[in-house]
Amino acid sequence: MKIRVGFGFDVHRLVAGRELWLGGILFKHELGLLGHSDADVLIHALCDALLGAANMRDIGYHFPDNAGEFKNIDSKILLAKTIELIATKGYRVGNVDATICAERPKLKSRIPEMQECLAKVMGIDVEDVSIKATTTEKLGFTGREEGISAYATVLIEKD
Numbered sequence: 711m712k713i714r715v716g717f718g719f720d721v722h723r724l725v726a727g728r729e730l731w732l733g734g735i736l737f738k739h740e741l742g743l744l745g746h747s748d749a750d751v752l753i754h755a756l757c758d759a760l761l762g763a764a765n766m767r768d769i770g771y772h773f774p775d776n777a778g779e780f781k782n783i784d785s786k787i788l789l790a791k792t793i794e795l796i797a798t799k800g801y802r803v804g805n806v807d808a809t810i811c812a813e814r815p816k817l818k819s820r821i822p823e824m825q826e827c828l829a830k831v832m833g834i835d836v837e838d839v840s841i842k843a844t845t846t847e848k849l850g851f852t853g854r855e856e857g858i859s860a861y862a863t864v865l866i867e868k869d
Contacts, residue, residue: 711867712867712868712869713804713866713867714763714764714801714866715763715864715865716758716762716764716864716866717758717759717762717861717862717863718754718755718759718760718761718762718861718862718863718864719755719860719861719862720754720755720758720769720859720860721851721857721858721859721860722743722744722745722749722751722754722857723857724741724742724744724855724858725741725742725743726742727742728741728743728744728749729748730742730743731748731784732750732751732810732812732817732820732824732858733750733752733753733820733825733828733841734750734753734785734786734824734827734831735820735823735824735827737817738815739814739815741855743858746775746780746781746782747775747780747781747782747784747785747788748782748784748785749785750785750786751810751859752808752810752828752860753786753788753789754769754785754788754860755808755860755861756789756808756828756862756864757769757773757785757788757789759806759863759864760792760793760796760864760866761792761795763801763864763866764795764796764799764801764866766795766796766799769788769792772791772795773788773791786827789828793831799868800868800869801866801867801868802866802868803832803838803864803865803866804838804866804867805834805838805839805840805865806838806839806840806862806863807862807864808840808841808842808860808861808862808863809841809842809843809844809860809861809862810841810843810844810860811843811845811846811852811859811860811861813846813848813852814855816843817843818843821843825839825840828841
């Protein structure tokens with residue numbers, strides 16, 4: 711069995727007038743993330759980690775932010791397409807470990823829901839999807855609630 715590891719990072723600005731999607735789940739919040747798609751930073755970090763592990767460049771290469779077909783797209787669709795892309799090289803997801811950095815909203819209670827959603831999209835067991843949430847103790851752009859970031863590490867494997 712061959713295994714590879716990938717790392718991904720994403721950040722988006724918080725603005726009024728947008729929905730807040732994280733890990734494929736809609737959150738009630740007065741601000742949402744600005745982006746060409748639904749701006750789900752967790753899914754975007756996952757896509758980059760998966761593509762990087764398979765040595766297939768990055769999310770912007772496959773799903774450019776100037777392509778009309780991806781305007782306001784549900785990031786779960788991008789994740790499903792990423793799973794299909796890595797499968798063309800014979801890879802499948804082994805496990806995921808991710809962290810979301812946000813001051814608000816508080817995410818802990820919705821982590822199981824995000825895990826279930828992402829596991830379903832990736833076709834893996836929920837036990838193979840670890841999601842953590844943290845703040846930056848009111849420091850930096852996250853602490854000032856100007857944006858949200860996410861980090862993801864993945865293991866992919868093939869026989």
